[in-house]
Amino acid sequence: MTLDAPDLAHSRWQRWSTDMHIVVTEPPSLRRARFEVDAELDAVERAASRFRPDSEVMALATSDGRPTRISETLAVLLEAALTAARETDGDVDPTVGAAVVALEGDGRAALSTITPACWSMVALDGRVVTVPPGVLLDLGATAKAVAADRCADRVHQVTGSGVLINLGGDIATAGPAPDGGWQVLVHDVDGDPDSAVALPSGTALATSSTLRRTWRCNGAVLHHILDPRTGRSADPLWRTVSVAAQTCWAANTVSTAAIVRGWAALTWIAALGMSARLVDSECVEHTIGTWPRTAAEARR
Numbered sequence: 001m002t003l004d005a006p007d008l009a010h011s012r013w014q015r016w017s018t019d020m021h022i023v024v025t026e027p028p029s030l031r032r033a034r035f036e037v038d039a040e041l042d043a044v045e046r047a048a049s050r051f052r053p054d055s056e057v058m059a060l061a062t063s064d065g066r067p068t069r070i071s072e073t074l075a076v077l078l079e080a081a082l083t084a085a086r087e088t089d090g091d092v093d094p095t096v097g098a099a100v101v102a103l104e105g106d107g108r109a110a111l112s113t114i115t116p117a118c119w120s121m122v123a124l125d126g127r128v129v130t131v132p133p134g135v136l137l138d139l140g141a142t143a144k145a146v147a148a149d150r151c152a153d154r155v156h157q158v159t160g161s162g163v164l165i166n167l168g169g170d171i172a173t174a175g176p177a178p179d180g181g182w183q184v185l186v187h188d189v190d191g192d193p194d195s196a197v198a199l200p201s202g203t204a205l206a207t208s209s210t211l212r213r214t215w216r217c218n219g220a221v222l223h224h225i226l227d228p229r230t231g232r233s234a235d236p237l238w239r240t241v242s243v244a245a246q247t248c249w250a251a252n253t254v255s256t257a258a259i260v261r262g263w264a265a266l267t268w269i270a271a272l273g274m275s276a277r278l279v280d281s282e283c284v285e286h287t288i289g290t291w292p293r294t295a296a297e298a299r300r
Helices: 029-047 058-059 072-087 097-104 108-113 140-159 248-261 264-271
Strands: 009-015 017-023 124-125 127-130 163-167 170-172 182-186 195-199 204-209 214-217 219-224 238-245 273-279 285-288
Touching: 009 029, 017 029, 017 140, 017 264, 017 273, 029 058, 029 072, 029 182, 072 124, 072 127, 072 140, 108 163, 140 163, 140 170, 140 204, 140 248, 170 248, 182 204, 195 204, 204 248, 238 248, 238 264, 248 264, 248 273, 264 285
Parallel strands: none
Antiparallel strands: 009 017, 017 163, 124 127, 163 170, 170 204, 182 195, 204 238, 214 219, 238 273, 273 285
């Protein structure tokens, strides 16, 4: 969440079962900024929501492997998801939709009936995509982060104002930042440690968590970040992982993959030259790079 400042204008609301927050440096632009954000989120939802039966993603689930022309918005979101899969060696995989649905229900046994899939089986050529039969795409791991980037850029282009967009922990900025940078408090749940950082103009921050979206299945506590190799919730070694980068998509790709990688994430993120903060299952903080002094100086 961002720290309030009297010379900034804020709007907070709920959407996609999460908290949304927009901050602008030019208060008169807030109403237009909120309009532009809602328009962008509407487009993303029509393209990629698993919870809308009329979305493009749901239509692709019944395409039977036929090449299908898709909207520009979905093409951008899918390209981002496939790139994330490629750059994380499949730790972030958009073809896990059926496994997510099975895990969200009461049937772990249903996992055995799911068509095996892999991101490399999805073919995207411009705005034409071919999805293997039986595969349900789930772009949730990257779409919200891409939406944050697109919303921030869109608001700045339309209004000229500096802007920070926070979509449930996926934070993107554009345009001039306030003096001292965008002040952000990184904190997930009560009782966990927090960390304050200042984001320079045009930088982003993403936090992935095993605490927020949880449910019980056959007596076990599960969360929404899956290990694509098992089709089950990743081992919750990390309570939260926060990563700073030039785009929210890049930050979110690494923070999500870090949950899947467990302890190996520490050396992996360091090798990428990025700045991050990881809180383990014992609430011990592990920091990488320049965090928290100048967290967003890391580039990717």
